Amino acid sequence: MNWLIEFFGDPARWSGPYGIPVRLAEHLEFSLLALALAALIAVPLGLLIGHTGRGAFAVVIAANAARALPTLGLLVLVMLLAGLGTLPVLVPLVALAVPPILVNTYEGIRGVDPDLRDAAYGMGLRSHQVLGRVQVPVALPLILLGLRLAAIQVVATATVAAYVGLGGLGRFIIDGLATKDFPSTIGGAVLVVLLALAVQLGFTLIQRLAVSRGVSRRVKGR
Amino acid sequence: MSSSEPLIRWSWIGRNWPMIWDLLVDNAIMALLPALFGLILALPIGLACARWRFLYQPTFGVMNVVYSLPSLAVFIVLIPITGLAERATVIIPLTFYALAVLIPAVVDGLTSVPDHVRQAADAMGFRPLRRLIQVELPIAVPVVLAGLRVATVSSISLVSVGALIGRGGLGGLFITGWQLRFPTPIIVGIVLVVLLAVVADGLLVLAQRLLTPWARARSAG
Numbered sequence: 001m002n003w004l005i006e007f008f009g010d011p012a013r014w015s016g017p018y019g020i021p022v023r024l025a026e027h028l029e030f031s032l033l034a035l036a037l038a039a040l041i042a043v044p045l046g047l048l049i050g051h052t053g054r055g056a057f058a059v060v061i062a063a064n065a066a067r068a069l070p071t072l073g074l075l076v077l078v079m080l081l082a083g084l085g086t087l088p089v090l091v092p093l094v095a096l097a098v099p100p101i102l103v104n105t106y107e108g109i110r111g112v113d114p115d116l117r118d119a120a121y122g123m124g125l126r127s128h129q130v131l132g133r134v135q136v137p138v139a140l141p142l143i144l145l146g147l148r149l150a151a152i153q154v155v156a157t158a159t160v161a162a163y164v165g166l167g168g169l170g171r172f173i174i175d176g177l178a179t180k181d182f183p184s185t186i187g188g189a190v191l192v193v194l195l196a197l198a199v200q201l202g203f204t205l206i207q208r209l210a211v212s213r214g215v216s217r218r219v220k221g222r
Numbered sequence: 223m224s225s226s227e228p229l230i231r232w233s234w235i236g237r238n239w240p241m242i243w244d245l246l247v248d249n250a251i252m253a254l255l256p257a258l259f260g261l262i263l264a265l266p267i268g269l270a271c272a273r274w275r276f277l278y279q280p281t282f283g284v285m286n287v288v289y290s291l292p293s294l295a296v297f298i299v300l301i302p303i304t305g306l307a308e309r310a311t312v313i314i315p316l317t318f319y320a321l322a323v324l325i326p327a328v329v330d331g332l333t334s335v336p337d338h339v340r341q342a343a344d345a346m347g348f349r350p351l352r353r354l355i356q357v358e359l360p361i362a363v364p365v366v367l368a369g370l371r372v373a374t375v376s377s378i379s380l381v382s383v384g385a386l387i388g389r390g391g392l393g394g395l396f397i398t399g400w401q402l403r404f405p406t407p408i409i410v411g412i413v414l415v416v417l418l419a420v421v422a423d424g425l426l427v428l429a430q431r432l433l434t435p436w437a438r439a440r441s442a443g
Binding site for chain 1: 286287289290291293294295296298299302371372375376378379382383385386392395399400403405408409411415418420423
């Protein structure tokens with residue numbers, strides 16, 4: 001506890017190029033970029049295979065195998081081969097974020113009641129309209145769950161970027177560990193946890209606002 | 223890294239194989255024990271949550287928070303208690319991550335048992351404990367094992383983060399490779415982590431086939 005007071009109570013921690021606000025901004029930058037890239041790859045792919053049912057088996061197997069990729073190993077390898085920068089740090093984070101988004105988007109679309117889909121076709125909607133107006137809204141809770149799981153893992157894992165000399169909240173942890181400055185280490189860890197909880201809360205709010213009332217009532221009723 | 227350095231130096235692997243093997247075994251132990259402990263703890267907790275529904279929401283909320291804790295941060299918070307570079311420092315947090323995945327799986331598995339099956343067991347004179355062990359748990363096996371597969375694969379790859387506090391199984395190779403600017407150990411580490419995960423996952427799929435012989439009988443005939 002004293003360590004926390006020492007860390008958060010020190011005004012020097014709150015300003016300058018190595019202060020908490022700057023590190024927080026760096027952390028958010030990596031995380032948001034990685035999540036956006038992963039979503040751009042995984043959401044359309046998940047929608048496509050969920051809607052058409054083609055290639056599902058191979059994609060789910062590949063996504064599960066990708067979960068086993070160790071982020072730290074991928075990070076140091078990419079850094080070694082490509083050099084320092086923001087782009088290399090994105091590679092392992094995107095690799096981390098794609099599987100949960102992909103699998104949940106696919107499962108969400110696949111899980112939409114076939115009667116509902118057929119009714120939409122029966123009303124004369126075209127294939128892409130069925131996807132956009134019926135399947136996506138109904139699957140939205142699961143798609144958001146995938147994005148939330150990915151976001152939390154990315155925020156938590158972006159700490160590792162500090163090991164190869166990049167910024168972010170991980171700096172406090174890694175530097176603290178290297179210089180036996182435990183207040184910095186513990187303080188950095190607490191900041192990451194708070195950020196992850198904020199992401200959790202943010203997604204709960206998005207879910208409240210974005211998911212159609214009819215769908216959320218049905219989900220609760222189950 | 224000089225440009226003459228090949229991506230993989232095979233001779234390095236041969237020379238260092240005993241060390242690599244030790245790291246592989248250490249990695250397997252530190253990943254599989256949490257999955258096992260997680261399963262042992264998740265069964266009673268999940269049973270309680272399935273039996274008394276009001277427990278489910280709070281338990282689920284706590285597990286959501288646990289899941290969002292960064293592993294590196296938890297390792298570090300534990301160091302003063304369990305010690306630097308100790309197995310326990312890695313095993314304890316990974317057990318909690320496994321729990322976060324397994325408790326919902328156990329609850330979902332038990333609630334997936336159809337009511338008519340439960341009633342049939344009651345009508346045959348099964349007492350609640352026997353009904354649980356002989357009817358409900360076997361039916362829950364596929365869902366629980368699906369959770370166990372995710373928990374096992376993620377803990378195998380999460381162990382490597384422990385390398386940053388000096389105990390990360392194959393993750394140690396990532397540190398070695400980075401410090402020497404030498405890609406071979408890093409590649410060996412990544413490949414072995416993924417291989418370990420694929421083997422463990424395959425064994426769990428096999429276990430599922432053995433534990434649920436009726437699923438195969440039904441699809442065959």
